[in-house]
Amino acid sequence: MTVLRAESAAVVAEVPVTAGTKVRAGTVLLVTELMKMRHDIRAPHDGIVGQVRVTVGQELLGGEPLLTLDPAKVEGVAEMAAETARPELTDFEARMALLKDSALPEATAKRHAKGLRTARENIADLFDVGSFTEYGALAIAAQRSRRDLAKLQTQTPGDGIICGTGTVGGRPVAAMAVDYRVLAGTQGYYHHKKMDRLIEVAGRDALPIVLFAEGGGGRPNDYDVGQVMAAGLNITSFRHFATHKGPKIGIAAGYCFAGNAALFGVCDLRIATEQSFVGMGGPAMIEGGGLGVVKATEVGPSEVQVKNGVIDLLTGDEAEAVAATRRILALPQELETQEMDGNALRTLIPADRTRAYDMRQVITTLADPGSFTELRRGFGTGMITGFARIGGRAMGLLANNPLHLGGAIDAAAADKGARFLQLCDAWGLPALTLCDTPGFMVGPEVEKTGQVAHVSRLFLAGAHFAQPLVTVILRKGYGLGAMAMAGGGFDRPCLCCAWPSGEIGAMGIEGAVRLGYRDHLAAIADEQARQAEFQRLVEEMLERGRALNAASFLEFDAVIDPAETRGVILRALRAAGPTRPSGRYPDAW
Known part of the structure; x- marks a missing residue:
């Protein structure tokens, strides 16, 4: 009993x-x-x-x-029936079904017809399978006072943004994806609240935030809050996102105007598709400001934003953008690689010092195969920047471009290089600089671009750079430009070395001879004799500045065999110790 x-x-x-x-x-x-x-x-x-x-x-x-x-054994007594009627679960399942892309079939089909993906498709592609946790999914537009609740639930799921956390290649990451199908991607009251919540959660551990930016700016018809605000200019999302300490990667596809463009603009790294149009004001704002009637496709097309440097990385579509984002988020992970034969590096610099060469070929030969991701290729042509791996270790790579102005650094190249150093510093990545420059570009026309202020950014970025830095002088290392390529001076890197083809000087050798020996040369009446004397002085000064001789004066640390460059770089970085994010931010330019 x-x-x-x-x-x-x-x-x-x-x-x-x-x-x-x-x-x-x-x-x-x-x-x-x-x-x-x-x-x-x-x-x-x-x-x-x-x-x-x-x-x-x-x-x-x-x-x-x-x-x-x-x-006792009981016969003829029915077993206890399981409780089946659970209205709260039925309601839950019905509401969650409204979050699926299939709940808005026409809007989804319209995006697919344009070659675009939905926000959920991008989220699913970005995160490791089964790792995503969504925040605020049941939010709807703040319009209950004037619109039917059921329609709001159907037509404004998530208030137009999907927010959550998960892992990307095992790395914890947060993401916000604007859903353009909901009120054209405009930013509403709960839309901003969701952003603030996710930024706060991500900020606790400085998680990277990936932003899929698309759509317009603030939504003027959120009636529920319309009576308690005049303009909504005290919204905190923009400031919170801008001050976030973790990496911020923006992806733009389709139309990205006003508030969404501002959020995209403050990202550390801006990726956009060929079908993107990014601008601080869309057609409605432009027309409202009395600036004429324009089509959305006339505002900030990708080819414009690539040339002016707004877009760091241009991709064919969203799938490529997400794949690039996954590679970039994996940079902190050290990968296993096979040993590489470096002998090809010995012959990439022409024996004739007056012949130009392709620096990108040097980079792809030096880096692990397929590891170089170039940034801002269409802007600041005189500087090459991007992420690469050497021996499986990720680093930022900054190199002069001898095919543009002979490698001289103009305003755009300096801006590009400085911002890239800031980016590596903020993300805790070591930097490798490949120096081949006759110095900063000079001349009356150049100064009209604000050259003094722009090139000085390289010195500032180098002076504040808190990560290990290695500089390799491939050929020319002249004047202030070469110093800036080494973080402010040849004493700044943890290792500053040169290939045997390297040559250094306070300025370009030919120019130094013309200035330093002006009177001496002018005193030679015979033109042929004067030219012969000029060449003799050039060779004399060149010999003094050649890498092997300059290293004997301890101007820099070593001359290395080009074939051993990979190993030299890796050993220097290992000796420099661990890196950590600086806590500073890269500016928008």
């Missing part, structure tokens, strides 16, 4: 059985109530009810015997 006792103080609410009732295990024998909560007391096994010792309404103190149950 089993005696069932009261577990705690309560009141008997129901006694659905009597003595002699045959019951199956799990059958409710008695119901108690306390603080408006009812508790079922069930049969622990099959049996026959013996004595029932309590009545409905009786107060229990706890421990009293309630009834007895004699074990």
Whole structure:
């Protein structure tokens, strides 16, 4: 016989059985109530009810015997039916179904017809399978006071943005993806609240945030909050996102105007597709400002934003953009690689010092195969920047371009290089600079571009760079430009070395001879003799500045065999110790 006792103080609410009732295990024998909560007391096994010792309404103190149950085989008694009617689960499943792309079939089909993906498709592609946790999915537009609730739930799921966290290649990452199908990607009240919440969560551990930016700016018809604000200029999302310490990667596809463009603009790294149009004002704002009527496709097309440096990385479509993002997010991971033969590096620099060469060929030969991701290729042509791996270790790579102005650094090249150093510093990546420059570009026309201020950014970025830096002088290392390529001076890198083809000087050798020996050369009347003397002086100064001679004066640390460059770089970086994000931010330009 089993005696069932009261577990705690309560009141008997129901006694659905009597003595002699045959019951199956799990059958409710008695119901108690306390603080408006009812508790079922069930049969622990099959049996026959013996004595029932309590009545409905009786107060229990706890421990009293309630009834007895004699074990027995019971025939002809149906098993306890499982509770099937759960309206709250039905409601839940119905609401969650509205979040699927299939709930807006026409809008989804329209995007696909344009070669675009939905926000959820991008999220699914970015994150490791099964790792994504969504925040604020059940939000809707703040328009309940004037629109039907059911329609808002159907037509404005998530208030137009998907926010959440997960892993990308095992790395914890946060993401925000604007859903253009919802009110053209405009930013509403709950849209911003969701952003603020995710930024706050990501900020606790400085998680990277990936932003899929698309759509317009603020939404003027969120009626529910319209009476408690005039313009909404105290929204905190923009400031919170801009001050986020973790990496921020923006991806733009389709139309990205106003508020979405501003968020895209403050990202550390801006990726955009060929079908993107990015601008601080869309057609409506332009027309409203009295600036004429334009088509959306006339505002900030990708070919414009590549040339002016707004877009760091241009991709064919969103799939390529997400794949590039996954590679970039994997930079902190060190990969296993096979040994590479470096002998090809010995012959990439022409023996004739006046012949130009392709620096990108040097980079792809030096780096692990397929590892170089170039940034801002269409802007600042005189500087090459990007991420690469050498021996599996990721680093930022900054190189002069001898095919543009002979490698001289103009304003755009300096801006590009400085911002890239800031980016590597913020992300905690070491930097490798490949120096081949005659110095900063000079001349009256150049100064009209603000050259002094622009090139000085390289010195500032180098002076504040807190990560290991290695400089390799491939050929020319002249003047202030070469110093800037080495972080401010040849003493700044943890290793500053040169290939045997390297040559250094306070300025370009030919120019130094013309200035330093002007009177001497002018005194030679015969033109051929003057030219011969000029060449002799050039060779003399060149010999003094050649890498092997300059290294003997300890102008830099070493001359290395080009074939051993990979190993030299890796050893220098290992000796420099671990890197860590600086906590500073790369500016938008």
